[in-house]
Amino acid sequence: DIQMTQSPSSLSASVGDRVTVxxxxxxTIRNYLNWYQQKPGKAPNLLIYAASNLQSGxxxxxxxxxxxxxxxxTISSLQPEDFATYYCQQSYSTPPTFGQxxxxxxx
Amino acid sequence: EVQLxxxxxxxxxxxxxxxxxxxxxxxxxxxxxxxxxxxxPGKGLEWVAVVYSGxxxxxxxxxxxxxxxxxxxxxxxxxxxxxxxxxxxxxVYHCAKTRDPRSFKGGWDYWGQGTLxxxxx
Numbered sequence: 001d002i003q004m005t006q007s008p009s010s011l012s013a014s015v016g017d018r019v020t021v022x023x024x025x026x027x028t029i030r031n032y033l034n035w036y037q038q039k040p041g042k043a044p045n046l047l048i049y050a051a052s053n054l055q056s057g058x059x060x061x062x063x064x065x066x067x068x069x070x071x072x073x074t075i076s077s078l079q080p081e082d083f084a085t086y087y088c089q090q091s092y093s094t095p096p097t098f099g100q101x102x103x104x105x106x107x
Numbered sequence: 108e109v110q111l112x113x114x115x116x117x118x119x120x121x122x123x124x125x126x127x128x129x130x131x132x133x134x135x136x137x138x139x140x141x142x143x144x145x146x147x148p149g150k151g152l153e154w155v156a157v158v159y160s161g162x163x164x165x166x167x168x169x170x171x172x173x174x175x176x177x178x179x180x181x182x183x184x185x186x187x188x189x190x191x192x193x194x195x196x197x198x199v200y201h202c203a204k205t206r207d208p209r210s211f212k213g214g215w216d217y218w219g220q221g222t223l224x225x226x227x228x
Contacts, residue, residue, distance in 0.1 A: 034214030036152075043201055043218035044144075044152065050212060087152055091211040095167050098152040 002026050002090050006099035012107040019075040021102045023088035028068045032092035035064055035073045038101075039084045047086075048073065078104070109133035109217045111202050116222030119192055123226075127187040129202030129219055137180040140205040142215060143187050145198035155200070158185065160209050170196075192226045199223050 003026035013019050023033065031051035036044035046055045048064035051071060061076045075082055083106055088099040115127040129141070143155040156166045156176040164176050175188040185202055199221040206213030 032212055036214070038152075043203075043220055044215075045218075046206065046214050046216045049206055049214045049216075053213075055206075055216065089152070089214060091214060094157075094165055094211075096154045096211055098154070101151050 004099040010103040014107045021073045023071045025069045029090045029092035036087045111219035113219040113222040116224045118225045124190045129185040131183045141185045147198045
């Protein structure tokens with residue numbers, strides 16, 4: 001199975017901050033990498049697919065980059081509604097696997 | 108409008124069985140990869156099983172031989188039959204559809220709200 005490692009596990013940030021979350025795969029996954037946002041008690045919400053494509057309806061302050069084994073999710077200007085947990089997920093091979101999550105908290 | 112609604116969760120003793128249902132609307136389950144993903148309390152996301160558009164199935168190693176995913180095309184419903192349940196199967200179970208009808212590449216764009224399964228004596 002492909003292991004996905006996110007960093008950091010949590011971070012504190014202020015509204016308006018630029019936030020970056022990284023995700024590393026244990027082997028190359030080309031650009032088969034997706035990002036989700038999850039709020040407490042809710043289902044995950046797809047933000048970015050295929051590493052850098054913004055899902056319909058997702059604000060443009062979210063962006064993704066990377067290929068191979070190293071990927072980044074960036075929030076250009078953190079908004080109050082962005083405080084949540086973020087997960088990366090590889091879709092290169094079965095089983096699909098997730099990172100352990102990055103919790104973005106209010107500073 | 109696409110919707111996924113899971114039902115069937117509850118409290119069950121170790122070794123017991125439970126069947127979850129996921130009723131879909133706004134699209135056809137038979138032409139999509141349909142997946143179950145679970146989340147243990149306070150933990151991350153874990154893929155459980157998929158039924159492909161062609162009908163083949165695949166499972167996570169942790170549930171293989173105990174869980175069975177299936178679908179009823181006439182009802183646009185996906186099921187997860189869970190047997191020989193263990194404490195570690197306690198989780199919220201979500202069904203989800205792939206963004207691309209016949210590929211995992213684009214991730215899962217619609218998820219149900221989830222149904223809680225608690226395995227405890």
